[in-house]
Amino acid sequence: MALRAEGETTNKAEGTERAAARGPRAGRPGRVLAVETADVEFVGITKAFHELTAVDDLNLKVEAGEFFSLLGPSGCGKTTSLRMLGGFEEPTTGRILLGGQDVTYLPPYRRDVNTVFQSYALFPHLNVFENVAFGLRRQRFDRTEIRRRVGEILEIVDLPNYEKRQSSQLSGGQQQRVALARALVNEPKVLLLDEPMSALDAKLRRQMQIELKRIQAQVGITFLYVTHDQEEAMTMSNRLAVMWHGRIEGMGSPKDVYDNPTTEFVASFLGASNLLPGTIESKSSDVVSVAVEGGVTVHVPPARLPDLGDSRAVKVGVRPEKIGIAEVSSTVPDGYNSIHGRVVVSTFTGVGNQYIVETPLGVTVTVYAQNIGRQWAPRSGDEVILTWPVEHTFTVKPLPTSVEINETEGD
Amino acid sequence: MDEPVPPDHPGGLVVTRRRHRAGRALAPYLLSLPSGLWLLLLFVVPLAFMLSLSLKTCNPATGACVMTWHWGEFPSEISLYHQEFITSLYFAAVSTLVDLVVSFPIAYWIAFYGGRRKNFFLLMLLVPFFVSFVIRTIVWEFVLANNGVVLGALKHIHLLPAGFHVLGTGYAVMAGLAYNYLPFTALPLYVAIERIDRRVLEAAYDLYATRRAGFLRVILPLTVPGIFAAFLLTFIPMFGDYVNQEILGGTSNTMIGTVIQNQFLVNFDFAGGASLSAVLLVVALVGIYLYARLLGSRTIEEYL
Numbered sequence: 001m002a003l004r005a006e007g008e009t010t011n012k013a014e015g016t017e018r019a020a021a022r023g024p025r026a027g028r029p030g031r032v033l034a035v036e037t038a039d040v041e042f043v044g045i046t047k048a049f050h051e052l053t054a055v056d057d058l059n060l061k062v063e064a065g066e067f068f069s070l071l072g073p074s075g076c077g078k079t080t081s082l083r084m085l086g087g088f089e090e091p092t093t094g095r096i097l098l099g100g101q102d103v104t105y106l107p108p109y110r111r112d113v114n115t116v117f118q119s120y121a122l123f124p125h126l127n128v129f130e131n132v133a134f135g136l137r138r139q140r141f142d143r144t145e146i147r148r149r150v151g152e153i154l155e156i157v158d159l160p161n162y163e164k165r166q167s168s169q170l171s172g173g174q175q176q177r178v179a180l181a182r183a184l185v186n187e188p189k190v191l192l193l194d195e196p197m198s199a200l201d202a203k204l205r206r207q208m209q210i211e212l213k214r215i216q217a218q219v220g221i222t223f224l225y226v227t228h229d230q231e232e233a234m235t236m237s238n239r240l241a242v243m244w245h246g247r248i249e250g251m252g253s254p255k256d257v258y259d260n261p262t263t264e265f266v267a268s269f270l271g272a273s274n275l276l277p278g279t280i281e282s283k284s285s286d287v288v289s290v291a292v293e294g295g296v297t298v299h300v301p302p303a304r305l306p307d308l309g310d311s312r313a314v315k316v317g318v319r320p321e322k323i324g325i326a327e328v329s330s331t332v333p334d335g336y337n338s339i340h341g342r343v344v345v346s347t348f349t350g351v352g353n354q355y356i357v358e359t360p361l362g363v364t365v366t367v368y369a370q371n372i373g374r375q376w377a378p379r380s381g382d383e384v385i386l387t388w389p390v391e392h393t394f395t396v397k398p399l400p401t402s403v404e405i406n407e408t409e410g411d
Numbered sequence: 412m413d414e415p416v417p418p419d420h421p422g423g424l425v426v427t428r429r430r431h432r433a434g435r436a437l438a439p440y441l442l443s444l445p446s447g448l449w450l451l452l453l454f455v456v457p458l459a460f461m462l463s464l465s466l467k468t469c470n471p472a473t474g475a476c477v478m479t480w481h482w483g484e485f486p487s488e489i490s491l492y493h494q495e496f497i498t499s500l501y502f503a504a505v506s507t508l509v510d511l512v513v514s515f516p517i518a519y520w521i522a523f524y525g526g527r528r529k530n531f532f533l534l535m536l537l538v539p540f541f542v543s544f545v546i547r548t549i550v551w552e553f554v555l556a557n558n559g560v561v562l563g564a565l566k567h568i569h570l571l572p573a574g575f576h577v578l579g580t581g582y583a584v585m586a587g588l589a590y591n592y593l594p595f596t597a598l599p600l601y602v603a604i605e606r607i608d609r610r611v612l613e614a615a616y617d618l619y620a621t622r623r624a625g626f627l628r629v630i631l632p633l634t635v636p637g638i639f640a641a642f643l644l645t646f647i648p649m650f651g652d653y654v655n656q657e658i659l660g661g662t663s664n665t666m667i668g669t670v671i672q673n674q675f676l677v678n679f680d681f682a683g684g685a686s687l688s689a690v691l692l693v694v695a696l697v698g699i700y701l702y703a704r705l706l707g708s709r710t711i712e713e714y715l
Contacts, residue, residue: 183618
């Protein structure tokens, strides 16, 4: 049974009406649309607006039936990429293939893709039924087929008996379901979602994330999802691509990209990272030693070394939750890196403790310790030793110092 | 000399607060006073005067009127001048339609393709109307004159017969009306088209709507309130207009506005003129009522 947000039911009458509608179909197996889904391929796509290059030589293949996210800060080119696939922008160069067929220059109404827009963009003059039926009517389906399909899709998005409502009478979450139904009812080969949750509050957003994954599994269509919310992208996607300045900075399964960031941008945008500048001291087949500025040597698995060319400068990274924090006298086990430091700030967050630790390296290190109720909890001012397994250490190529990673770049 | 009261003095504070509170309660009434007086003196009083005048009997020589509750003025005036009402209705309807057809593309273009110069284009649309209404109409008299710039030139190259004329016909009146009221159609249409969310249009294209379907199924329905506002703002003043008919229409095709003006200023039949004005007012009110019923009373405020 689908999940629903509590805040969505606006009055009592609506609640009973909904409950009545729910009863008979409770035991019904979820229907899967008879959908032919397709893969999507961006081949050397570049899009320039005047002087600004929004998308820079994008090469990307999204597999059929996949939930794929394009993740990045505003202005990174993710929405432009989506709009080019939707047919709202034409690329400057490159080709877009949908199920192997070149759709680069087709108008939106000739493509088998449908979009869920950021603002939902429901038709304000039409009721829910007519909103959902819009695409079917344009494709000249007959009346009984339209009625059947709209009824079915409204059940899938959990809005039965809402046909006669005006879109202005719906809550944000309901509007979003209508927008989703309006796109899905056409059984597109690929569904495009342009930050569909940005207008929802945090609680509703989490519920819709689960709901959206359920719907995707049920209908089996390729979903291409654009978001700036890294948590959202990781929660929902089979695979994701992190974009920055019109380029893909990292791509793979959420776990893969999170655990093995290959660039400094990915390391800091996707979750939090401690990045320590250093130089490669020695390389062997099973370990790489990096001298971190400040006089500590850190070991890194050779597989975690990016392609650096001739340069020996790197940044060594470790995720805050991978670091253990211990009394300064404790011994460091084999296969662990360690740094001494002093706790500057200690914050209790409920699920854990967050420590900001000052190190002799001149950088502060953030540590998350899970609240499992047993471990030693240092206080501000305590001298500590930080340890983490070598296998959880990664290195990235440092960005030129002039480049700032800024999440609020203009669109 | 009085001791200055320190700002934190409790007594002083209490006094000023109380004074503020009294002022705050009165503020809405005080603020609405000027517009209230304006409405009373320049609208309610003349309206009541006009309505009562239609029931009075007047002496045309002295202008003195006596209340006689003479309702007979209405049927007799309507039976005398119903042809002028029909002519006015016809001219106003045709000219309104012409204005809607002409200004829709203009408003559409400015709203969708005006870009940063939208305000400039709107100003360009309005600039001719900075000139007085009568002057503009007289200029149309020159434009449409039998041997003027347009007809004279066309006759000279034998595209039109020498006897052809526009001035003094209903067409000249309708042209003048359509020209003079164009901004009243174009501006509400512009407002309606401008507020259409482009993303809604994109959604329509995404949902298999061709350009044509996007226009017919999305833009046009979303413009309906604006079309109706434009219709009201244009049709009702046109209906009572007399300047265009006086200047461009010659002696034929008399409109009801001309009749009312003559009743008051030429025939000194105040009761007759007042009753015709009352009928005109009722027609206008019926129009607004139908609008409110059809499209909801809320939208009317947004566009007027």
